[in-house]
Amino acid sequence: MTGAAARRRVDIKAQMDGIYGAMAPEAIPWNKADPPAVLVDLVEGGTIVPCDAIDLGCGAGHYAVWLASRGFCVTGVDISARAIGMAGRLAGERGAACRFVQADLTAAVPDDIAGGFDFAYDWEVLHHVFPDERARYAANVFRLLRPGGRYLSVCFSEADAPAFGGEGKWCLTPLGTLLYLSSEQEIAALVEPLFQVDELRTVEIAGRHGTHVAIKALMTRRAAAGP
DSSP: HHHHHHTTTTOHHHOOOOOOOOSGGGGGOOOOOOHHHHHHHHTTSSSSSSSSEEETTTTTSSHHHHHHTTTTTTEEEEEEHHHHHHHHHHHHHHTTHHHHHEOOOTTTTGGGGOOEEEEEEESSSSSGGGGHHHHHHHHHHHHHHHEEEEEEEEEEEEGGGGTTOOOEEEETTTTTTTTBBBBBHHHOOOOOOTTTEEEEEEEEEEEEEEEEEEEEEEEEEEESSOO
């Protein structure tokens, strides 16, 4: 499957609204209540301390609510209005003071959240952002963060293609979602004009039905975009 033709056939917002609207929450592969070990280690190890944080692709809000319980002031953003509704209900049930915003960050950053955060993270999101949208997405993350803010991104590696029964960089999942899998070199080339890369490596992460090979990048926002 090739990129441009595949992308024209995918309406990510409609697809995600359909998944969150039709599937039981526990059946959605990425909708897990427990926060990922990578995020927990950063917070509990003191690398990321309580601050204004933004969860990019927050889904049903579990990780945003977890961060709020650790003293963070959290805003969650997702392309799916249905996911945002679920996240708001979860925060209400848990008494978590989170804010949730429906937005497509491959398009534009809402003015009311631009430049207001010290920590941003996307967990298993960037492989849903296709190559022709990635530079705009990275620029939007840069715009969301204050200078010196930290950014964590974890997305599936191209080495993970066999987990989806394929090979190469484009994978169609059993849910019908189309993924673009990355290399470390691609991620570095994408982010280095905007962020100082503090850590970039291939890791194993836990999925609902086994482990996945992923690229972990931990970065610091530069004061200004470089060449």
